[in-house]
Amino acid sequence: MTYEEELEEFPPLGDDFVTERLVNLVMLLTSSRFGFTKSEIAARVPGYSTESPAAMERMFERDKRILAVNNIVVSEPDGDEDYRYKIVLNTATLPEMTFSKKEQAILRAATLAWDNTSQKADAILLRTKLETIGVHSDYSNNVAKFEIPIDLETVFSALSDRRVLNFEYRRPGQEDTTKRSLEIWGVAVRSGSWFIYGKDRIRDAVRIFNLFRVSGGFTISGEQNSYEIEEVDLNELLDPSNRDDFSYEVELFLESGKGEYWRDLAKLDESNSKSCTIKLMLSNPSEQLARLAADAPGVVVKAPKDVVEIVSDLVWGANE
Amino acid sequence: MVPWLSQHQGISHQEVADHFEITLEQTIQDLMLLSVTGVGQYANQQFDVDYTGNKVRINDPLGLDKPFSLDSTEAACLLLGLDSLAQLPVQVTGFESEEIENLRNRIAKAVPLSEGVEVLPEELQESEIHSLIANAIAEQKQISFDYWNDGRDDVIRRTVSPSRLYTINQKSRVDALEHGKGWRSFRLENIDSLVVEKTDAVFDLPYEPMKTTEVEIEVPVAHMHVLENFTVVKRRKATKTLVVATVRVNDPRWLSRQILATGCAIKILSPNEISIKVDDYISQARSAYPKKNNSK
Numbered sequence: 001m002t003y004e005e006e007l008e009e010f011p012p013l014g015d016d017f018v019t020e021r022l023v024n025l026v027m028l029l030t031s032s033r034f035g036f037t038k039s040e041i042a043a044r045v046p047g048y049s050t051e052s053p054a055a056m057e058r059m060f061e062r063d064k065r066i067l068a069v070n071n072i073v074v075s076e077p078d079g080d081e082d083y084r085y086k087i088v089l090n091t092a093t094l095p096e097m098t099f100s101k102k103e104q105a106i107l108r109a110a111t112l113a114w115d116n117t118s119q120k121a122d123a124i125l126l127r128t129k130l131e132t133i134g135v136h137s138d139y140s141n142n143v144a145k146f147e148i149p150i151d152l153e154t155v156f157s158a159l160s161d162r163r164v165l166n167f168e169y170r171r172p173g174q175e176d177t178t179k180r181s182l183e184i185w186g187v188a189v190r191s192g193s194w195f196i197y198g199k200d201r202i203r204d205a206v207r208i209f210n211l212f213r214v215s216g217g218f219t220i221s222g223e224q225n226s227y228e229i230e231e232v233d234l235n236e237l238l239d240p241s242n243r244d245d246f247s248y249e250v251e252l253f254l255e256s257g258k259g260e261y262w263r264d265l266a267k268l269d270e271s272n273s274k275s276c277t278i279k280l281m282l283s284n285p286s287e288q289l290a291r292l293a294a295d296a297p298g299v300v301v302k303a304p305k306d307v308v309e310i311v312s313d314l315v316w317g318a319n320e
Numbered sequence: 321m322v323p324w325l326s327q328h329q330g331i332s333h334q335e336v337a338d339h340f341e342i343t344l345e346q347t348i349q350d351l352m353l354l355s356v357t358g359v360g361q362y363a364n365q366q367f368d369v370d371y372t373g374n375k376v377r378i379n380d381p382l383g384l385d386k387p388f389s390l391d392s393t394e395a396a397c398l399l400l401g402l403d404s405l406a407q408l409p410v411q412v413t414g415f416e417s418e419e420i421e422n423l424r425n426r427i428a429k430a431v432p433l434s435e436g437v438e439v440l441p442e443e444l445q446e447s448e449i450h451s452l453i454a455n456a457i458a459e460q461k462q463i464s465f466d467y468w469n470d471g472r473d474d475v476i477r478r479t480v481s482p483s484r485l486y487t488i489n490q491k492s493r494v495d496a497l498e499h500g501k502g503w504r505s506f507r508l509e510n511i512d513s514l515v516v517e518k519t520d521a522v523f524d525l526p527y528e529p530m531k532t533t534e535v536e537i538e539v540p541v542a543h544m545h546v547l548e549n550f551t552v553v554k555r556r557k558a559t560k561t562l563v564v565a566t567v568r569v570n571d572p573r574w575l576s577r578q579i580l581a582t583g584c585a586i587k588i589l590s591p592n593e594i595s596i597k598v599d600d601y602i603s604q605a606r607s608a609y610p611k612k613n614n615s616k
Contacts, residue, residue, distance in 0.1 A: 019353065113400070121341070122397050125394060126390065141414070159392070161392075186435075189440065192488070192491050259473065290583075314580065318584070318585075
């Protein structure tokens with residue numbers, strides 16, 4: 001499916017006509033216990049009435065999918081031509097809940113974590129919904145924060161609907177991207193890095209991807225609930241040794257007071273910050289080679305020759 | 321919006337705009353849209369909303385006085401936010417992880433929260449440091465510690481007045497006033513040999529985030545991914561092969577390290593003093609590796 005087709009399927013909700021039509025549809029389908037037939041819906045919702053029956057049919061099916069993403073489920077027909085569609089308000093709205101003062105503060109703190117991200121607007125709506133069901137707290141201690149430049153809405157929608165997530169991915173240390181189609185099984189955060197994982201349909205294997213290496217955004221394709229989520233050991237999947245299948249042993253010269261990161265890796269005595277030469281294995285070469293270039297001249301690679309050349313190329317390529 | 325407005329009858333346009341963090345113009349537009357929306361085309365079938373005279377009043381919410389259930393993004397935001405809080409020490413949040421866990425379970429039963437969304441726990445080695453800093457903040461005492469600045473790769477003993485503890489993506493930080501230097505943000509994982517001093521904390525400067533300089537850089541389109549490492553204020557495509565971006569930088573040494581790590585032709589267009597400093601750092605780095613004829 002092309003980007004244009006995706007856009008056609010899920011138009012931006014900022015479009016006033018779409019929003020108005022969706023709100024009208026929801027209002028109509030929640031207003032009667034008996035529901036409405038397609039022709040009644042077409043007659044009553046202004047956005048549909050101007051379209052041909054075939055166009056109305058497509059638009060209605062698309063609107064139902066958009067509502068489903070928002071957890072508003074329109075009842076599904078059982079083959080009856082005169083099926084009466086409806087939305088059961090009790091199941092579509094947040095239940096009555098009561099929270100202690102402490103719980104209200106916890107819920108507010110959880111929503112504050114998103115204040116610096118592109119998910120801020122979602123967090124404001126979340127806060128508004130919680131407020132409306134009785135979460136009132138002036139807790140303002142912004143202790144947990146996320147920093148993520150990517151809009152996660154599409155990711156969460158694909159995960160929630162079990163649809164396929166498509167994106168271009170750049171592997172560590174590479175400039176070119178490769179196309180990925182992922183049956184997304186989950187989103188995980190660890191040590192400031194964000195990951196998505198699942199089955200890569202193109203490679204027919206379980207893969208994990210760092211969200212910061214996704215290039216150009218996401219699209220969704222395929223039917224809802226088109227795959228099963230399998231259980232995986234996330235710790236194993238995230239282990240750096242499983243993500244890189246090559247390693248180097250390097251010899252480094254560390255200047256006095258420099259190379260704290262490398263001293264730490266080599267488990268040198270913390271009180272000793274004198275000049276020294278160390279040997280260690282690079283566990284994540286693509287990122288550590290870049291660090292070696294950045295650490296010059298306080299840290300210098302002495303061996304092996306090919307690593308010296310890689311780092312030298314980075315240093316001399318910079319700003320040239 | 322409708323359930324919230326129903327609970328805040330008579331609220332001003334500006335207060336609505338402030339709450340939803342949208343412009344006043346967008347607020348009026350949304351209210352206009354709301355007033356023509358409903359179950360039919362007759363007046364009594366539409367939301368009865370009065371937004372004249374700078375006050376908003378919903379006279380008939382058409383049964384929509386409760387919010388719709390959380391969508392997948394809102395549910396995931398709540399879940400990740402709760403998970404992240406649960407990972408933090410009680411001294412930072414004021415909440416026991418058990419309290420957060422119980423609340424999460426209650427909500428999960430009532431609201432369809434997303435599966436497969438989680439913050440993975442880490443073995444935080446810094447809980448003792450957390451406690452010491454939290455106590456110093458509570459007792460308003462100064463602290464001293466060795467701090468490894470990985471942007472410059474040096475370790476310096478610091479004495480500061482700590483103000484607040486928080487975490488970003490599970491990286492714990494403390495904001496503190498370093499006397500004579502201004503407000504700084506320190507990563508706890510880079511702190512060592514911390515001591516709580518007997519000296520009282522002094523806050524003789526109002527809190528302000530670390531000062532940054534806006535630097536204009538030129539990046540080859542093929543290397544545009546390096547901008548992920550920067551706070552980008554704006555960017556534009558200058559030519560078919562080059563992008564010009566304005567980025568925030570608080571230390572020229574850090575900028576030079578980013579350029580060295582990418583090994584590509586990132587040029588600093590302005591300001592000139594930053595460009596001179598970065599060139600100097602890069603020259604020093606080059607002195608460690610002899611130039612080859614076939615280097616890039």
